[in-house]
Amino acid sequence: MSRIPDDIETRLREAAPRGVDYASSTDPHGVTVAWAGLADREELLSVAQLLHGLGARLSMISASQPPAPEDEEEDDDGEAEEGAEAAAEEAPAPVSFGGTPLDGTSYELAYHFDLGGDTLTVVAYLPAGGSVASLTPLFRTADWNERELMECYAVTVRNHPDPRRLFLDASIDPAVLERLIPFSTLVNAASTKGLWEKIMTGHAGAA
């Protein structure tokens, strides 16, 4: 289990010729945390192969749906203000590294690889409706991670050997993390004001 090699950036660029957005920092304990954004998500597999060869362990996959930068117009309804429309024409639409639109509908998949205690995170950007190759054939540990991200977001993982739901029942609507779920729905309306009434009654009695 070797640590991140010194020439990792060169090797990543060889594995992902379309472009790598690389950054790394080492803390006072000597532990390195590195980040590698991919310009082309289709190069994820060759990067994963490189890391597999280096003896990396796929530690976790974090999916997220980054919000659009705040100054841009809201894209979810027809009530956009006139001023915002004009602004949108002037400024280019925000994009992630590699050109995936950053409008609140795209995804960021962060693959965290452990190399002897150091962490290298490879980030793939997906537009809405995008798909990405499964790393499960390469790393067993991707299995549950990919099943979980498929049930949380409307992301397709291609060639997953067992794409069943992981934690959520098949009857639950997909992409749960893309929807606003009111707290009362989340807890099945089991949250009542009974507790507060009890506290207020007790308080009145004490006073």
Next chain:
Amino acid sequence: MSTVPETYTIPVGPLHVALEEPMYFRIDVHGETVTHVDINAGHVHRGIEYLTTKRTMLQNVVLTERICSLCSNSHPETFAMAAEQIAGIAIPERAAMLRVVAAEVKRIASNLFNVALLAHLVGYETLFMHVMQVREIAQDIKETVFGNRMDLGAICIGGVRYDLDEETTGFLVAALDRLVPEIEAIVATYRTNGSILGRTRDVGVLTREQGLACGVVGPVARASGIAYDVRAVAPYAAYDRLPLEVHVLTDGDVWSRAMIRLAEALTAIDLIRACLRDLPDGPTRLAETPDIPPGRAIAKSEAPRGELIYYLKTNDNPQPERVKWRVPTFMNWDALRFMLADAKIADIAIIVNSIDPCVSCTER
């Protein structure tokens, strides 16, 4: 002539006498031997990852402590480490030492709990009750020093929320002095007792190669010859300045995993004693609650069950944009397929318990 088939499918769980938390195993057996295992999870999925993005950074220190009780301290600690990394905060030295004390006290109690359950599953109830009684010393430490028996509430962003004074230090030292001979006696029992050895040696074996493929962590990895301990390979808090011994065994069976946990409980005591000896004066936290700027971070710690990893992404809002974590059990479940292969039905519960499963943690 019988029409009874030789092959059955039996359910273990989701609610089962031998499981503390709900998990459903669909096990195909041929005669008494396991041939295939399917794991069905999600019975205690609570959507906590979603909740973290609706709460402020400070509220999340409280929320993450409630993901699970046995490793409750590891969650806010690792979350705080990620936040501190984004903000570029170095915590005071006294706080770093106190974080180690809190984490190692939790480790003693957690490991003893699992080893006690092993005795229970073996059917050795006297030993079960004895180990639980010894664990109670660790519970008393938590109650006396931190005020709670499970959730310590010890961590805040920028340091710790508790301090040791002369009185609590004295109690802690005396309690550790009581624990050491007790744990050493438990080690001797697990090393020699025929009932324990007969049910745990060469049972539920995970080879080093299988362990590496599954990405197992913690005592499960170290019992299979994988010398990976976050405290050693990616030190945090004060671990690089402490006499940390990484225990490794190579047989990969249920017994080895239990022995690793007992050895680590003793090492935890050494670490706490070293902290108490070297504990410098000074603040226990930053003077002001820090604002966490936009950024991203990865933080890792060695929870009682192994590597806990947090990914934190923040933006201009008080709430984090994304918090994601992966607990040791999330990795270690997969290894059960190897451990349970060709196992006897009677050993299923012992083998499942040997990964020290934490379902609430895994499913969030």
